[in-house]
Amino acid sequence: MAEDKFEKIDEQVDPQEQGRQPGFEKDMSPEPIYDDKDYKGAGKLEGKVALITGGDSGIGRAVAIAFAKEGANVAIAYLDEHEDAEKTVKEIESYGVKAFKSATDVSDVENCNQLVVDVISEFGQLNVLVNNAGKQFPQDDFLNISPDQLMETFTTNIFSMFYLSQAAIPHMQKGDSIINTSSVTAYRGSSELIDYSATKGAITTFTRSLSQSLSDKGIRVNSVAPGPIWTPLIPASFDAGKVGEHGGDTPMERRGQPSEVAPAYVYFASKDSTYVTGQAIHVNGGDFISS
Known part of the structure; x- marks a missing residue:
């Protein structure tokens, strides 16, 4: 997909905001590019089963479609965005594979345990866990971050990764993988997303530590750290003015599309990355360059 196509679409972003987490893709204008038609699957995930949280929309939807193109059966978990989930x-x-969806709140440990039980019941196996669900609540003043907001951000963004990984690992085997969605904010910080950035920093360290813990089992653990990507989380988090400027301050001077992030997850899920664990791929338009 040519870069000028992304730029052309980026110029057409309408002023919009949703004010409700985690947001609806069906209400975005223009709709994010979640399926790069130029991306052709090569059977890299044939015979695999993947579970993707936040899989109804945004990066999760794009990853689900990319995995399907590569031959995987895909389960998606989401909160209550039923129309988005059905479309996904x-x-x-x-793409000729099987899909399964579950509306559940992954911030609750019992829900996470049941989700994995349901996926195993549906498919008989679980090979790739993508911990992708997340929320963010911008605050201009650090003092305005309430205990309730702090708890909601942490339970959704990082606690859920502990819960789901603990539930999934007993069903995983050598060659399987866990992929966590981090963020550019984990590396450069964000003055208005301090609690969110803190969870993403925790995800980065969680990824590195869990990769060491599971190395003897042959289960790889990696992360993808996106920059400003056009997902429902953006109009659900910011006012219309900031939404219109989203991504404009990157070196590439545009926001990214979910389809531009998805191949990084395919790489980590497939045999292409058999000697890679505990690492992060930065997909951010040059917004942050890792040392």
């Missing part, structure tokens, strides 16, 4: 299921199935 249809997109997955259009």
Whole structure:
């Protein structure tokens, strides 16, 4: 997909805001690019089963479709965005694989345990866990971050990764993988997303530590750290003015599309990365360059 196509679409972003986490893709204008038609699958995930949290929309939807193109059966978990989730299921199935969806709150440990039980019941196995669900609540003043906000951000963004990984690992084998969604904010910080950035920093360290813990089992653990990507989380988090400027301050001077992030997850899920664990791929338009 040519870069000028992304730039052309980026110029057409309408002023918009949703004010409700984690947001609806169906209400975005223009709709994010979640399926790069130029991306052709090569059977890299045939015979695999993947579970993706936050899989109804945004990066999660794009990853689900990319995995489907590579031959994986895909389960998605989401909060309550039923219309978005149903569309994602249809997109997955259009590539000739099976899909499963579950509306659940992954900030609760019992929900996470049941989710994995349901996936195993549906498919009989679990090979790739993508911990992708997340929320963010911008605050101009650090003192305005309430205990309730702090708890919601941490339970959704990082506690859920502990819960789901603990539930999934007993069902995983050598060659399987866990992929966590971090963020550029974990590396450069964000003055208005301090609690969110802190969870993403925790995810980075969680990834490195869990990779060491599971190395003897042959289960790889890596992360993807996106920059400003056009997902429902953006109009759900910021006012219309900031939404319109989103991504404009990157060296590439544009926001990224979910389809531009998805191949990084395919790499970590497939045999292409058999000698890679505890690492992060930065997909951010040059917003942050890792040392």
